[in-house]
Amino acid sequence: MTDRINLLNLTPVDAEAQLASAMAELGEPGYRVGQVLRRLWVNPAASFEGMTELSTPLRAALAERFELPRLVLLTEQLSTDGTRKFLFRLSDGEAVEAVAIPEGSRVTLCISSQAGCALRCAFCATGAMGFSRNLDVFEIAGQAREMRLLEQPIDVTNIVFMGMGEPLMNWKAVSPTLTILNDPRGLGIGARHITVSTVGILPGIVALGERPEQFRLAISIHAPSDELRRELMPINTKYPLRDVIEAAKVFDRRVTFEYVMLGGVNDQPEHARQLAVLARECRAFVNLIPLHPGGSQGFSPTSATEIARFARLLRDRGVEVAIRKSRGMDIAAACGQLRVERLGRRTPRAADQHGDVQVA
Numbered sequence: 001m002t003d004r005i006n007l008l009n010l011t012p013v014d015a016e017a018q019l020a021s022a023m024a025e026l027g028e029p030g031y032r033v034g035q036v037l038r039r040l041w042v043n044p045a046a047s048f049e050g051m052t053e054l055s056t057p058l059r060a061a062l063a064e065r066f067e068l069p070r071l072v073l074l075t076e077q078l079s080t081d082g083t084r085k086f087l088f089r090l091s092d093g094e095a096v097e098a099v100a101i102p103e104g105s106r107v108t109l110c111i112s113s114q115a116g117c118a119l120r121c122a123f124c125a126t127g128a129m130g131f132s133r134n135l136d137v138f139e140i141a142g143q144a145r146e147m148r149l150l151e152q153p154i155d156v157t158n159i160v161f162m163g164m165g166e167p168l169m170n171w172k173a174v175s176p177t178l179t180i181l182n183d184p185r186g187l188g189i190g191a192r193h194i195t196v197s198t199v200g201i202l203p204g205i206v207a208l209g210e211r212p213e214q215f216r217l218a219i220s221i222h223a224p225s226d227e228l229r230r231e232l233m234p235i236n237t238k239y240p241l242r243d244v245i246e247a248a249k250v251f252d253r254r255v256t257f258e259y260v261m262l263g264g265v266n267d268q269p270e271h272a273r274q275l276a277v278l279a280r281e282c283r284a285f286v287n288l289i290p291l292h293p294g295g296s297q298g299f300s301p302t303s304a305t306e307i308a309r310f311a312r313l314l315r316d317r318g319v320e321v322a323i324r325k326s327r328g329m330d331i332a333a334a335c336g337q338l339r340v341e342r343l344g345r346r347t348p349r350a351a352d353q354h355g356d357v358q359v360a
């Protein structure tokens with residue numbers, strides 16, 4: 001059984017090639033390839049058995065060669081604001097979260113790229129649980145696929161890699177996942193509607209920039225000086241702010257700076273002034289994020305008035321800025337929170353097991 005090929009781990013081009021050779025071997029007409037290909041992502045089937053447009057023997061023959069693994073939905077929570085949070089179980093018992101956020105005619109799906117996270121940002125619930133493992137392609141893209149398999153399917157229009165994990169430390173899987181999300185034979189989501197969020201993993205930023213598609217880059221800045229950033233984000237020792245800013249400058253598309261507002265920590269007028277300099281240098285768009293309580297302890301949110309004032313200081317200095325609306329406050333819909341709530345905090349693994357940046 002283990003030698004079956006997982007079609008959901010392949011980009012559409014590769015899946016098509018596998019299907020073409022199987023159909024040829026089975027003496028099936030060429031159009032069957034496209035028929036099955038459509039059932040991977042465009043109009044996903046729960047299993048080969050569900051592909052009722054194919055004959056029973058063909059479905060059985062395909063199931064012998066290929067697999068289409070599902071993610072098992074452990075829990076689903078619906079917020080009063082319409083945000084829906086999903087906790088999926090993976091085959092080895094790991095659990096990852098995805099959050100669907102409706103906004104007007106759009107639905108943004110926030111997906112996870114790792115089980116846990118090695119980075120230990122001080123305010124983040126995922127950081128507190130430590131790193132378990134990288135997700136595979138089918139486990140990342142599968143989060144979006146599962147939305148189409150719900151009893152009432154969700155039509156995802158935008159994707160953000162802002163769930164659990166650091167996508168650019170799992171580039172080996174994230175890169176083909178981007179292809180699947182974007183390809184019309186995959187999920188068909190426009191590249192400009194797909195955002196990769198990173199703490200600033202430099203080789204990963206370069207790799208993303210080398211992709212010809214217009215995928216968007218968001219960088220978690222969170223502090224305008226190395227001194228403060230090091231305290232909040234240990235990764236700053238390896239990839240200091242200055243280098244991250246340089247990388248943002250040479251990235252060929254406009255980047256977004258994410259800045260989580262931590263009461264009394266990074267929300268003072270001098271921080272706004274310093275941040276404005278950096279943002280202007282990169283022509284970055286700044287997204288101010290209200291702290292989601294329930295991350296790590298020890299921080300308090302900046303008040304809405306203070307956030308507005310901070311935003312004004314940036315705007316006065318010619319920086320484009322938006323204040324992110326907090327969503328799903330009643331369902332622990334921030335990075336890692338549902339998993340922590342359900343499964344408890346797990347003992348983190350040693351840092352040397354995290355594996356290094358994987359750039360294909």
Ligand code: SAH
Nearest residue numbers: 124162165166197198199220258291292295
């Ligand atoms: N590792 C990537 C992507 C996952 S986190 C990154 O750090 O960018 C996505 C965003 O959520 C990041 O900007 C992260 O700093 C932010 N975040 C984490 N915990 C948060 C909390 N408690 N409240 C608000 N934002 C949080």
